[in-house]
Amino acid sequence: MAQSLPDLASAGARRILRYFPESSQAEREELRATARELLDTHGEKVLTALRPAERVMWYLASEGRADDLVEVVRGQRRDPGGFLVSGIRRPRLVLPGLRDLALPERIAALGRRDLPVTAQLTSVEWRGDDLVWGGYAFVANLPRPSGRIGRFAMLKHADTGRRIKLRLRRTRNEQATVGSGQALHCYDQAGFEVVVSARRLRELAGQGAGQWMLYVGIPGPGGIYGARVRQRDAGTAGHNQVRHLADGSRLVVGFTKEGVGITVEQPSAEVESCTVVDGELLLVARVRSGAEVPTAVSVVEGDTRLDSPLTALTAPSGSADAFRRYRAVFSLDRLTTDDLQGIKTRSFKVTFRDAGGKGQEVRLAEGFTTGRHRHAPGRELAIHTNGPGRLALATRAVRPVVDAMTATGTGELVLEGTYPREEATGKKVILRHGTRLEEKELPVELADGRFTVRIDPEAAPQVSGPELPLCPGRWYLFFRDVDAWDKSGDIPVTLRPEQVGVLPLRFSGPQRASGQPRAFTVDRRNFDRIFIEPERLLAPDEHGAYRQRILRETYYHEQRELPLRDAVLYLSLGGKQFSDSPRSVYEELVRRGVEVEHIWIQNSGLPEMPTEARVVTWGTRECYEALARSRYVVVNTAIGDWFVTRPGQRVVQTWHGTPLKKIGADLLGSTKSNPAYIASLPHSYRQFDFVVSPNAYTTEIMSRAYCIEGDMFESGYPRNDVFYAPDREERAARVRERLGLPEGKKVVLYAPTWREDQRHASKLYKLDLRIDLAAAQAELGDDHVLLFRKHPRVHGSVPGAGRGFVWDVTQYPDIADLYLVADVLITDYSSALFDFAHSDKPMLFFTYDLEHYRDTLRGLYFDFTTRAPGPLLKTSDELVEAIRDINAVEADYREKYAQFKKDFCEPGDGRATARVVDRMLAGGPHAADSTDG
Numbered sequence: 001m002a003q004s005l006p007d008l009a010s011a012g013a014r015r016i017l018r019y020f021p022e023s024s025q026a027e028r029e030e031l032r033a034t035a036r037e038l039l040d041t042h043g044e045k046v047l048t049a050l051r052p053a054e055r056v057m058w059y060l061a062s063e064g065r066a067d068d069l070v071e072v073v074r075g076q077r078r079d080p081g082g083f084l085v086s087g088i089r090r091p092r093l094v095l096p097g098l099r100d101l102a103l104p105e106r107i108a109a110l111g112r113r114d115l116p117v118t119a120q121l122t123s124v125e126w127r128g129d130d131l132v133w134g135g136y137a138f139v140a141n142l143p144r145p146s147g148r149i150g151r152f153a154m155l156k157h158a159d160t161g162r163r164i165k166l167r168l169r170r171t172r173n174e175q176a177t178v179g180s181g182q183a184l185h186c187y188d189q190a191g192f193e194v195v196v197s198a199r200r201l202r203e204l205a206g207q208g209a210g211q212w213m214l215y216v217g218i219p220g221p222g223g224i225y226g227a228r229v230r231q232r233d234a235g236t237a238g239h240n241q242v243r244h245l246a247d248g249s250r251l252v253v254g255f256t257k258e259g260v261g262i263t264v265e266q267p268s269a270e271v272e273s274c275t276v277v278d279g280e281l282l283l284v285a286r287v288r289s290g291a292e293v294p295t296a297v298s299v300v301e302g303d304t305r306l307d308s309p310l311t312a313l314t315a316p317s318g319s320a321d322a323f324r325r326y327r328a329v330f331s332l333d334r335l336t337t338d339d340l341q342g343i344k345t346r347s348f349k350v351t352f353r354d355a356g357g358k359g360q361e362v363r364l365a366e367g368f369t370t371g372r373h374r375h376a377p378g379r380e381l382a383i384h385t386n387g388p389g390r391l392a393l394a395t396r397a398v399r400p401v402v403d404a405m406t407a408t409g410t411g412e413l414v415l416e417g418t419y420p421r422e423e424a425t426g427k428k429v430i431l432r433h434g435t436r437l438e439e440k441e442l443p444v445e446l447a448d449g450r451f452t453v454r455i456d457p458e459a460a461p462q463v464s465g466p467e468l469p470l471c472p473g474r475w476y477l478f479f480r481d482v483d484a485w486d487k488s489g490d491i492p493v494t495l496r497p498e499q500v501g502v503l504p505l506r507f508s509g510p511q512r513a514s515g516q517p518r519a520f521t522v523d524r525r526n527f528d529r530i531f532i533e534p535e536r537l538l539a540p541d542e543h544g545a546y547r548q549r550i551l552r553e554t555y556y557h558e559q560r561e562l563p564l565r566d567a568v569l570y571l572s573l574g575g576k577q578f579s580d581s582p583r584s585v586y587e588e589l590v591r592r593g594v595e596v597e598h599i600w601i602q603n604s605g606l607p608e609m610p611t612e613a614r615v616v617t618w619g620t621r622e623c624y625e626a627l628a629r630s631r632y633v634v635v636n637t638a639i640g641d642w643f644v645t646r647p648g649q650r651v652v653q654t655w656h657g658t659p660l661k662k663i664g665a666d667l668l669g670s671t672k673s674n675p676a677y678i679a680s681l682p683h684s685y686r687q688f689d690f691v692v693s694p695n696a697y698t699t700e701i702m703s704r705a706y707c708i709e710g711d712m713f714e715s716g717y718p719r720n721d722v723f724y725a726p727d728r729e730e731r732a733a734r735v736r737e738r739l740g741l742p743e744g745k746k747v748v749l750y751a752p753t754w755r756e757d758q759r760h761a762s763k764l765y766k767l768d769l770r771i772d773l774a775a776a777q778a779e780l781g782d783d784h785v786l787l788f789r790k791h792p793r794v795h796g797s798v799p800g801a802g803r804g805f806v807w808d809v810t811q812y813p814d815i816a817d818l819y820l821v822a823d824v825l826i827t828d829y830s831s832a833l834f835d836f837a838h839s840d841k842p843m844l845f846f847t848y849d850l851e852h853y854r855d856t857l858r859g860l861y862f863d864f865t866t867r868a869p870g871p872l873l874k875t876s877d878e879l880v881e882a883i884r885d886i887n888a889v890e891a892d893y894r895e896k897y898a899q900f901k902k903d904f905c906e907p908g909d910g911r912a913t914a915r916v917v918d919r920m921l922a923g924g925p926h927a928a929d930s931t932d933g
Contacts, residue, residue: 005046005058008038017061021070022675028066035062044106052093052114053083059107071098077676079545082184083141085110091221096184110221115139117227119216121260122175124237124253129198131243131253133260136176137216138190139225151219153194155204155212155262164200168216169193178544186546192216196262205249205264213261228259234474234525236504240387244366248288248322252388263388269294269352270365271391272325274383276373281330281381285310285352286323286365294352297328298359299393301348304338306330310352336375336395343489345396362391370497374398378423385497387527398423400451400479402530403496405522407507413455413522413532417496419479420449427479429453430490431460434474434531435764436605437795438811441802453477457520457534458509462811463802464739469509469518471606474531485774486799494528503530537604537617551624552642559628560646566925567597569630573656574637575603575618576792578610579814581654581692582634584718584913585920586610592917594926599626608813632920638684645687652920653688654718657831658698658904661753662859664705672756672858681707692717692916694834695904701861713919716912722816723838724910732820739807741785741821748780748883749822751789751815752846753830757857760795767796770848772876777805779880787818791830824886826879829853829860833869834904837897842890843870844882869893869900 006014016023016031023031038046039062047055053076060069075095076082084094091110095101116139123134137151153168173191180187194214204212217226231254232238240254252263268291273284287293299306308328315325340346351359364385373381375395382399384392400419407413424446431440440460445452459467477493484490495503505522519535536543542551568589570582578600586598590612598613601623609615616622627633631649636656645651664681667673685691690711693699699712722728741747750771758766767790776786777800788798790810801808809818815832819825825836825843833843845868847853854860865872870893873879882889901908921927 003042003046004049005035005038005042006050006054008042008046009034017057017073019675020057020061020066020073022679028064031061032064038062047107051081052108052110053081053095055107056093056095056101056103059103068098068101072101079182079184081140082182084184085115085142085221088221091115112222112225115142115220115225117216117218117225118176118180119227119229120176120179121229121231121237122173124241126243127195129201131196131201131262133194133196133214133229134171134173134237135192135194135229136173136179136187136190137192137218137227137229138176138180138187139218139220140180141185142220143185143187151192152217153192154215154217155196156215158211158213158258158261160210164204164212166200166214167195167197169195174540174543177546181545183545183549201243201251201262202245202247204262205245205247205251205266207264209264209266211256211261211263213259230259231255234531235521235523236500239500239524239527240389241501242387242389250363250389254387265363267363268292270363271368272365273368274391274393275371276332276381276383279332281332281335283308283328283330284313285326285328285362287326289322289324292354293324293326294360295355296353297362298351298353299330299335299348300351301346306334307353332373332375332381336379336381339376339379339395342378343397343491345394348393350391350393364389364391372398372401374420384528397491399491400424400493401496402493403499405499405502405505407505411456411458411507411509411517413457413507413520415453415455415477415493415530417451417493418449419446419451421446424449424451424479426482427491428482429493430478430480430487431455431470431475431532432478432487432797433471434476435760435795436471436473437797438471439797440470440475455532456509457532458518463808464812465608468608469606470532470534472534472536472604474525474533476529476531483803485803487797492529495524495530497528500524500528537606538619539621542620548619551619551621552640555621556624556628556642559625560644562629564631564646564648565597565629566595567599567626567630568632568634569599569601569626570613571601571618571633571635571637571639573792575601575607576605577607577813579719579816580636580656581718581913581916582636583814583816584721585634585652585654585917586613588718588913588917594921596632596926599630601626607811631924634920639687641680641683643687645689650920650924651688652690652692652916653685654692654916655702658694658834659701659705660831660833660860660862660864661829661853662705662861663701665707666701666705666861667859670859678707682709685710690919692912694720694912695906697904713916714907715915715919716907716909717835718913718916719816720835720838720905720908721910721913722820724908728820731817735817735821739787739809739812739821741807742804744783746784746823747787747821748784748824748826749787749789749818750826750846751818751830751832752791752826752828754791754793755849755853755857764795765791765793767794767798769796769799770876771846771879773798773800773806775876776880776883777803780883781805784883787822789815789818824883826883829858829864837869837901838905838908840897840901842886842893843897844879844886844889845870845872846879847872848874867896867900867903869897 013031013034016027035058057072086092086094093108093110119137121135125132151168153166155164171191171193172188174188176187176190214229215226217224240252243251250265269285269287271285275282294310296307296309308330310326310328313325313327350362353359371383375381380398382394386392400417402415402417404416429442429444431442442453457470460470461467478490480490503523508517508519511517521533524530541547570586572580572582600609600613600615601618602609602615603618616626633651636654665678685708690713693712693714694717699714703712754765755768758768760766787807787809798808800806819836826846827833828847
């Protein structure tokens, strides 16, 4: 395969192109020379493999057209890969906002490869005996079909190429626009519904065994664009289904690596039953009259292979059908001799074999009944089926299996199933988010080998505090030993194979205070793993990049033309918490009785929010309206470059930390710098009337690193007033009671920052756990508890949580409350250390990766080894020893601690919130409600 220009260019040249608007003149010349040399050496063929917009950028770079390239790069940042198409017969690329951009035909001309088709299945259902496929299909960057020719669908035989045209109906499908991931085009009209009638299915079966793939065709520039339809990654539209026809044929409706289709099977032999009787696995097969009879059945796993001959069974008197029956017998002891332990699963492949030894996977007859047999403590032999209707044997941990599910009129989901009493005893039920890994412990009813789990998705329990709705995403069910240290022994809850046809199950939750009830779906993954999926919190006209752009560019600006309302809008950590300095400002305004409406933004994580305030979801029309019309806006993170403060509106940026690790423009020159972000900082900070600073040290760094041109208000952080509040002891007592902390035990709070080089496959940050929590519990558990507070960006379960020593307090609304109950803080490079220093309580620093973090990953502003107000510890053993000997540690670091407070905790008088509120209200209609600072 020929190399493209980016493949040939250096990493440095690629980086210059990525950040071309922010590049220096010397860098621009370097890029031009590099691109020109590569084109002269390798010819323009190195451009042909590139996507159209990328092709344009490299061409402009080679021509030295810097001004044009700046605009193209900025446009692609807004909508990567997005462009317009002109011309019906000879399509040509047009970049949004750059219609007059002069490009040669060889660069702007679009071929079929430049206009790929997305064809996605979203639903599979049976209407009577008719098969109905639903989905969407569109040509990228071509939102509407050209000409009068409609979309069409067909089935194409994988071997012969024969085609059968199908009936296709156009539908509206908002998922198409959302799924495209882009903000330029609307593909809502790209939906389709394809019906394969019962008659057509019988015709396919009548043509014999074979595979038929589903294609859709869409008219576009220069002709018809066709593509195979692809499956979903989960749910009913992502799994095979088997349909038995009267003539004995089987239709496997589902998927291969090639796409969506129908496989016609006409098996001569099928398994009718597979049971365990008197220590033997008895398999009964039926063979169609006149067909060749397999000679044996093989069961294989790894190097283990068991064979059994098929022996004829005598037909019962009076029976007469088209089949002869045979049986195979396997010793259960031999089958399970090398069984695995714990929760591991050992899967066997079962095949029919002919006289020549050739194997064929075993198909199951219609009406086959699955089963389970417990063969050892905690282990079972599962006799199951899979999506294509084949026999699946496995030895595994005894599983809880759902065989009934109902949704009540009150919006509660009830799951019932079987789980032997000896296995269920001493276990609890865990509901875990598939990507966030957040967990909920659910009550479970156990009786007579059965279980019942009731789930109210709008009021799921949490470790502390009120019940909260489930956030969007897939939630999976597990049984776990009540004294389990972590999730490694979790037993997944599965669905009885005979019940998969009841999915997807859709139901509505109870009426919500904020509007219509949310919808929920129960569906499956990996054939029989069930999950619960709440619908997204955004309405159809709010969801996805395209609609968010419309809301920002149109609705938000329309709202800005309406009068301001006497309201304060609060945003803490992007809506993830009711916490931090925005919370302090809120509580101060409530205390003063300022007559304003209080509005809090929450994100899709659905954190706990104050019941006295109105709560809006980030990205909704309500949210944009509140941002446009609230007289006061209080935030501690960025809002977005689209936001513009309007006349009469006060926007306060309280920020959220004292910098130890390098930030903003101070990262320039390092691998972690983002010149585009840095260039956007002056505009971002012009949004704010003033930026709160906790101390003189931070004022100097933030002013420089964030390119702040306006006021820095060195008031101290409002959030730190909690350390000086006269009721801090009473507040701490309430927090201890809410958490249920045991009396008489010292409280250790662990609050580390995140590591940018520790990511899950989903791009979420991993929990980089280096503390041996089991050893810590053994040493400290009698008289200590450890509160573990993960950084908001980190996703991962905390081992040992819930067993008395480790407490996962990540979901607790505000870390300030945890500071009050903590006797000791463990942290690393987090700004928590600057806040906690106000408490005068000891700190330990678990800096196991100091050299890497300081020299490679991020960089620090000062020599932490000489100025830290506590010991820097490398190992878990050192940390435990320091906790045990905390009085000596406190004495050793008393002088450094005092100097640290002098450097970073002034002002520190408990009046920061009052100063910020007074400044916010000054000169406005509520200034009379202020108090002296």
